[in-house]
Amino acid sequence: MIEATLVLIKPDGVMRGLIGEIIKRFEQRGLKIAGLKMVRVDEDFAKQHYIEHVDKDFYKSLEEFITSGPVVAMAIEGVDAVELVRKVVGATEPKSALPGTIRGDYAHVSYAYADKKKISIKNLVHASGNKEDAERELNLWFSIEELHSYPNVHELHTM
Ligand code: CDP
Numbered sequence: 001m002i003e004a005t006l007v008l009i010k011p012d013g014v015m016r017g018l019i020g021e022i023i024k025r026f027e028q029r030g031l032k033i034a035g036l037k038m039v040r041v042d043e044d045f046a047k048q049h050y051i052e053h054v055d056k057d058f059y060k061s062l063e064e065f066i067t068s069g070p071v072v073a074m075a076i077e078g079v080d081a082v083e084l085v086r087k088v089v090g091a092t093e094p095k096s097a098l099p100g101t102i103r104g105d106y107a108h109v110s111y112a113y114a115d116k117k118k119i120s121i122k123n124l125v126h127a128s129g130n131k132e133d134a135e136r137e138l139n140l141w142f143s144i145e146e147l148h149s150y151p152n153v154h155e156l157h158t159m
């Protein structure tokens with residue numbers, strides 16, 4: 001039941017000075033940060049990360065967005081972490097994301113607006129969509145040496 005998942009603070013979150021605020025949301029939920037680094041992604045790496053989207057209409061603008069500045073990559077662990085992290089992050093479309101979620105508290109734009117402007121949806125965070133994606137993405141972003149094993153207080157309280 002303990003899972004690991006990948007979270008990225010995308011360039012908009014970094015440029016807006018929201019790194020600390022976003023990391024705080026995961027820490028306060030009791031999730032463990034097992035890996036953390038800042039990375040500048042190139043086009044080739046973007047295609048590997050977003051492999052399922054490469055042929056889609058929005059891919060070009062997504063690639064421009066994700067390569068436009070550094071991202072903060074995190075490996076996050078916890079009980080049912082893949083699903084829980086998606087819940088903390090909120091819906092893909094900021095307009096639809098519920099208040100209380102990261103996307104619902106810090107963004108508001110709709111798909112329709114972004115499509116009309118031919119820009120990517122700037123929704124602050126990436127989180128792996130399911131367990132298979134989480135495993136693939138963690139392997140892509142982190143080496144074994146970059147993933148740390150240590151006890152956190154929340155584990156002591158759920159033993
Ligand atoms: O990030 P998430 O898994 O919630 O959504 P996705 O469907 O896997 O799409 C990946 C990313 O592409 C989104 O987070 C948006 O930044 C972007 N996107 C977009 O700009 N326009 C769309 N119509 C769909 C996705």
Ligand code: MG
Nearest residue numbers: 126127128129
């Ligand atoms: Mg996705």
